[in-house]
Amino acid sequence: MTAPRTGDRESRDADWALHTEDLTVSYGDRPALWDIDLNIPAGVLAGVIGPNGAGKSTLLKAVLGLVPLSAGHVRLFGRTYRQQRQRIGYVPQRSSVDWDFPTTAVDVVTMGLYGRLGWLRWPGRRERDQALRALEEVGMDPLADRQISELSGGQQQRVFIARALVQQPDMLLLDEPMAGVDATTERSIIEILGRLRDQGRTIILVHHDLQTVQRYFDWLVFLNVRVIDAGPIDSVYTARNLRRAYGGQVALLDEGGRPTGAPDDHDVTD
Secondary structure, three states: OOOHHHHHHHHOOOOEEEEEEEEEEEOOOOOEEEEEEEEEEOOOOEEOOOOOOOOHHHHHHHHHOOOOOEEEEEEEOOHHHHHHHHHEEEEOOHHHHHOOOEEEEEHHHHHHHHHHHHHOOOOOOOHHHHHHHHHHHHHHHOOOHHHHHHHEOOHHHHHHHHHOOOOOOEEEEEOOOOOOHHHHHHHHHHHHHHHHHOOOEEEEEEEOHHHHHHHHOOEEEEEHHHHEEEEEEEOOOHHHHHHHOOOOOOOEEOOOOOOOOOOOOOOOOO
16 A cells, blocks of 8 residues: 655645644553544533543643653644644643732733743733733733732633733643633633634633533533543533543533433443
C-alpha cells in the first residue's frame, strides 16, 4: 500500500479543529492516556467527561504541549500547536493559580497579550482597552481594578476566561471551569461559552457534572485513559458509554438528577 503524501495527510487533519492520532502520555510506568485517536470538528461546544484519573486534564495539557508525549501526535486545524499557538486560548484549573498574587483583574487579562507583545514591550493604553473589552465580554468590567484576591471564585474564573479571550482565539480549552462555582455563575459561564461557539469558535472543556451534560454540549468525548466514544451528544451520551467509562450501573440523568429514560443502545453486553 502506498503511504499517503504529506499534503494529503495535512489536508485530512485540517478537516478537524482537533485531531490526535495514537496519542499516548505516561507518568513513569503508568499510562495517563493510551493510544488516543480523537477528532473534534470546528465550531462545537465539546465536553470531555470521565471518572477521576481518566486523563482529562492530561489530554488538554498534551494538546498544548505542556506534557511530553510518549507516542502519537496532535494537530490543531491541521498544524502543530507551536504553529497555531496564537489561535489557541487556555483556562487552567482555578486551583492551580495563586490568587493571592497582588494584581488586578485587568492586569491579569492583559497578561494574555504578552505572547503577542513579547516580554520586552510593556503593555500600553491599547492593550488595556483590549483587556477591558474582554472583561466586558464576561461581565467583569465593573471590577476591572479590583484585586483578584478580593473576587469570588466565580468572578476569578470569568477573569481567566477573559484572559484567554483577549487573545481572540479560534479555539478555547478550559480545564473544569465550573469547579467550585455556584449554579448562577455556572449558567453565566456556559452562556458565555455558548456565545463564543455561536461565533464560530471551538470550545473544548473538561467537565464533571453528568446532570448538565445534555444541556451544555453538542459534542462529547467519553474518556477513561482511552477514548470510550466521541461524537455528537445525541449519538454518544448513552447508558452503555456511561457504564464503559464509569463502570457499574450509571444512569443517564437530567438536570434534576432524575433518569432520563434515554435508550440503552439495545445492547445487553459491553
